[in-house]
Amino acid sequence: MTGPVDLAAVLASIDQPWSPRTVAVLNDYDVRVAHARGEFPRHSHPETDEAFLVVSGSLTIRMDDGDVTLGPGQLYVVPKGTPHQPYAPDGAQILLLEPSATVNTGDSPSEYTAERRVVEQ
């Protein structure tokens, strides 16, 4: 994890949606990238906020207070403990910021739960 990271190159190497890769570690936080496509299960992270930045495409984050839709270069932080459901009917490339210990499905483990996968540079 010592060199620069090209987000597009890492994203091009991922062949499944909702399968995040950790591309950088900042103290005890991860920078992750993933493809979003279709619906991800609703969940929350009781212990942490979670930041979403859209690299390409469009991502909707459904929450009880309403939907937030993000396009390229748009960022949103889901507050700690807030149920949210990412939804990308047409697909999106996304960047996530969260503590390294964060599990993608939060409090709602399922077949979508992903192991932490670190991309070595």
Place this chain on the structure above:
Amino acid sequence: MTGPVDLAAVLASIDQPWSPRTVAVLNDYDVRVAHARGEFPRHSHPETDEAFLVVSGSLTIRMDDGDVTLGPGQLYVVPKGTPHQPYAPDGAQILLLEPSATVNTGDSPSEYTAERRVVEQ
């Protein structure tokens, strides 16, 4: 700080280089954007890593081990305590990730030292 953030819109509102704006807070971390132009003073952050992501343009990070040059969509984490000098002769728009308490000039305060400025959404 409750709505989505459009990085390009915030960057368009900043009229000075090396003047970061905090566009989102994630737990006790900041997501900041800034314009880089010319040379920033060499410094280090004894207490934290610091992540740089280039949004547009080109940023070189000069370090004792060599230079790292980043283009759009490229990310680099400067390790804690590592002297570094950001340099962008042709300008760059950058995104920074670091603890909210981080001061831009680290251990080398100067006229470049910036107050933390949070953009309210």
